[in-house]
Amino acid sequence: MRIISKEMFLNERNLREKEFHNKLQSQKENRFENIFYKAISNAWDDFFNYLKLYAQGSTILDYGCGIGPSIEKTLDFNPKKIVGVDISDVSISKVKKKFKNLETKVELIVDNCEETKFENNTFDIV
Numbered sequence: 343m344r345i346i347s348k349e350m351f352l353n354e355r356n357l358r359e360k361e362f363h364n365k366l367q368s369q370k371e372n373r374f375e376n377i378f379y380k381a382i383s384n385a386w387d388d389f390f391n392y393l394k395l396y397a398q399g400s401t402i403l404d405y406g407c408g409i410g411p412s413i414e415k416t417l418d419f420n421p422k423k424i425v426g427v428d429i430s431d432v433s434i435s436k437v438k439k440k441f442k443n444l445e446t447k448v449e450l451i452v453d454n455c456e457e458t459k460f461e462n463n464t465f466d467i468v
Contacts, residue, residue: 350454356429363430367409390415393467397421400466405455410437413448425449425465427458
């Protein structure tokens with residue numbers, strides 16, 4: 343598993359976001375907010391149906407990957423590679439443990455999603 347943590351420019355809003363997510367992911371219990379997100383489950387179903395059709399052999403960016411739930415499900419569709427980016431080093435640390443045996447398929451980066459360093463056309467699906 344390759345984790346990249348590079349110097350990134352973070353404005354005050356980005357720093358607050360990073361602090362919020364690090365604090366949230368440092369809690370021992372699951373997020374209570376998840377019980378309120380049932381309303382968007384159909385959108386997630388549509389998203390994963392799309393990935394089922396197009397992810398095979400693709401290079402995918404999971405922008406704001408958090409602790410990796412989308413990565414985990416997308417791996418079932420046999421992508422070439424998934425790159426997960428998140429501003430929270432705590433989230434990336436957690437997701438690293440989850441995918442420690444998949445270093446050729448999953449790359450994890452602590453970075454500001456608003457200012458990525460990726461070249462154009464690096465990914466087939468974002």
